[in-house]
Each structure stands twice: as C-alpha cells, then as structure tokens.
Amino acid sequence: MSQTITIEKGNVQETLLLPLWGRAFETQKENPRLIDRKAVQIIEKIDYDFSDIEKTQSMSQHGWVARSLHTDTMAFNFIKKHPEAAIVNIGCGLDTTFSRIDNGKIMFYELDLPDVIDLRKNFYEDSARHIGISSSFLDTEWFGQITVRDGLLFLAGGVFYYFEEEQIKKFFIQAADYFGQCDFFFDSLSPTGMKIAKKQILKKGGMGMALEGGWGLKSIKNLETWDPRIKVVNSISMSKGMKKGVPLLKKLMLTIPDMLGVCSMVHMRIA
Template sequence: MTARREVPLGTVQETLLIPLYGRAVENRKPEPALRDPRAEEIVAAIDYDFARFDGLPSLMGSVLRTALFDQWVSDFLADRPEGTVVELGTGLNTRYERVGNGRARWFELDLPDVVDLRRSFFTDGARRTTIAASVTDRSWADTVASGSAAPYFFAAEAVLPFLAEEDVRRVIGGIAERFPGSLLALDTAGPGMVDAQDEHDALSKVEARMRWACAGPAGIADWHPGVEVLASHSISALPSPLFDRLPGPYREMLSGLAQQRLPQVEEYRLNLLRLP
C-alpha cells in the first residue's frame, strides 16, 4: 500500500486544502458543477483530516468560485489562445488540467512549502512552469516576463484576502506596472465578513485569518487610476452563462440565497479587473 503524503504547510497555506477537498467532493457527485478527478486523486494521497470540512457550505462556495475563475480563463484563452496565464497562490489547483489549451504559456506561483507539495503531483512542461516565491516578492515577475508574452491573465483565487492591505496594494500595483493592460481575477471579502471570520464554517477549522477587508472592487480602482472593473459577482449572483450550466439543485440553492441577501454571502465578491 502506498504511503500517504504528509502536508507540513504553513498556517495560511493550509487553507489551500479547503478548495482542493471541495473539488474532490464535487467530482463524486452524479451532476457536478465541475469535474476534477485529479483533486480526488490528490486528496486520497494526502495524510490530512479532511473530514473536518465535510458538509460545510463553504465547500460548495469554493467550487462555484473556481468554476467562475475557470470561465474567465477560458474566455481569455478563447480570444487569445497563445496568451499567458499566471496563477498567484496556485495551491493544489488543477486549472491547467481543466481549461489549458496546450498553446498558452502557464505559470503557477506559490510559497516553497506549497511548491514542494505540488511537485509530488504535477510536473513542469514546455509551456508550464512552477515558481516557488511569495506573491509579495516581485522577483517572480522577472521569470514570467522573460518566458512569456502579452496578453496576460492573472488569477489570484483565495489568496489576497489573507494579506495585509499594504501588501495587496503593492502586489496589484506591481502587476499593473510590469504587465500593463493585463486581466486580474481576484476575490474580496467585506469588513463584516472579515470581522466575523471566527464563526466562518471553514476558517473556524483552521488557524489562518483574513487580514484585508475590501468593500468592493471600486476601492481597488481608487488605488490605481485607470483600473477597469469588468465584472463583480457574489456567489448568489453568478453570471448567466455559468448559472445556466449549473445542475438544477445548485440553481435552486443560489436563487434562494439571492432572495435572502445574507451579508456573509453578499460581502464576498468575485472580481475581474483590467489593469491600466
């Protein structure tokens, strides 16, 4: 019997296991919001108490967030099939397997301990490169710039809320300066959600805590004149093309959430920006 891989991750890095498990659980459903057999394989190979997340609504939320980010990347590649995708804080994401087209240049960035874990399951290729660095360390941009060409799509999924606001400003400002005109997908958590995160169904199971409270993407546009907000959605108000493809139970659930307008749902936004 093959030994399961231990996961000696840092506090914030541990949160990557939540969306991983969400996708694995989703893949077992007869009608999933997305398919991810690799996530199931990875969960089975890791020595971790995933049962602590069983039945949590946030698992479903993480799957829907990933599905929307997948859609944005797919739309980008449909228009620019030889563009460049950069995943910031990639964790154990499998977006390359789900939506990669074999022509785009793809970079997956995360901290060294996460990259060490990733290398147990993924290998680099001619068009796929892993970078071991902090998102706040601007040196990674040199690697991306030297091995790729515009246009660029940057995906920061479940990453930036765990940074201090000044670090988020520097990260976004650095991308805008080095890769002008690029697209950036990111999630934001409002002040009420950050203040109440000790009661959050999933975050209460881990030690990591969000540090950056953002009322909405308009605030980011105020930091950097010229930023264009292309889209901003709550989990309960996903764009029609994605919503219409979801299984019936998901559509019913989301319609109910939209009517309730729960602050903890509405304050969490999924955003697509074009940087100046």
C-alpha cells in the same frame, strides 16, 4: 510520486485542503456542477482526516465550487481572445485549474511559497508550458520569469484577503509598472465576509490556523482610486448563476450574502 502525503493539523498547508476537498467532493456527486478529476487524484494521495471538513463545510463547499466555475469561465473567455496567453495562478496552493482549461498553447505559471511548490511536486511535474515558481507574490522579482506572448491574466483564488490593503495596492501598482497591461481575476470579501471566513470556515473546519487581519473590500469601485490605470471590468456575487442543482434551503441561505455583497468575483484590468 505514488507515496501517501501527510498533512499535519495546524500547518499552513492544511488550509490548502479546503478548496481541494470541495472540488473533489463535488466531482463525486451524482450530478456534479464541476468535474475535477485531478482534485480527486490528489485527495486520494493525501493522508488526512477530512471528516470535520465534510461535516461543517456544506455552505463553503458551494463557494469553492462556484469560485472554480467562475475562474474557469474567465480563463476560457480570455484564452479565446488570447490563445497563447500567459496565465499566472497567484497563491496556487493545490489548485488544479490548468488541468481543466489547458488548450495546448497557453503558458501557465503556478506561483506560491517554496514549501507549497514543493508539496505540488508530489502531484505535478513542470513542463515547458506549466511551470512552478517558488516565491511570495509580494516579492516581485518573479515578474522577470513570466513570458508574455499574447495577453497576461493573473488568477488569485482565496489569496488577497489574507493580506493588508496597502500590500495589495502596492502589488497592483508594481504589476502595472512592470507589465503595462494585464488582467486580474480574483475573489474579494467584504468586512462582513472576513468575519464569516474567520469564524465559520477555518474554526468550524477544525483548522488550527488563525486568520488575523486581512483585507475586507467595502466597495469594488474603490480599486479604481488606487491608480488611474486600474479599471474594474466586472464584479459579480460569488453565487450568481451558480445555484442550479442546489437544494432550496441552501439557495435561500445563499441569497442573503448575495444581497449583502459578502463575496464577489472581480475582473480588474490594468491598461
């Protein structure tokens, strides 16, 4: 597990490096908003030129950190109510949430495609409470591998807007049918946010991947029209409460997407 791991440009795995780098970069600041030592450890084991990302992703880096902070807060609050919760990290990539929130009792499932789960094995080993599942989240046979003892929370950071609306709608309804009650916490992009993601993040970051299609959510409350069991508990802009320590110019630049609702964190409940 000590060998250097090479990620080639143009590979789908390349996009996994963006939020990972964002958390590691923040951790090494003088006054970090987020401390993620596991992200730093992983970055140190990866053979990849991060110079393009560092030069172009100042604004996006804030978003990746903010998303992690919102997710950690949501997970901590859920675990307080459900100390032995089952948490499923959909499209986990190289996410490190478990290392920051584990209370020693939760069951935490990392769900992603087989090549991503294989990549994660270079940095994580499965344990009785931290388990990798190789599957597309849309292939819901994996539902049967989830043990629910005390509440179920699905996390999905940077995932759902890569897919089409009908796919996400079908998935939520299937989860409702199978589990009965569960919570979802995920980030959503408006149609404008989708355009920004395609042009400003992947392209300027030197990524060889193209983000075609995708799900731009015009109104968060529209989710409740999909099925009577779906309720939006809360939604907030990505940057809300996350601008402390951010330079003034960047704060001003972040105010515009906040006002336009470009990117939101959504807490949705199925009951």
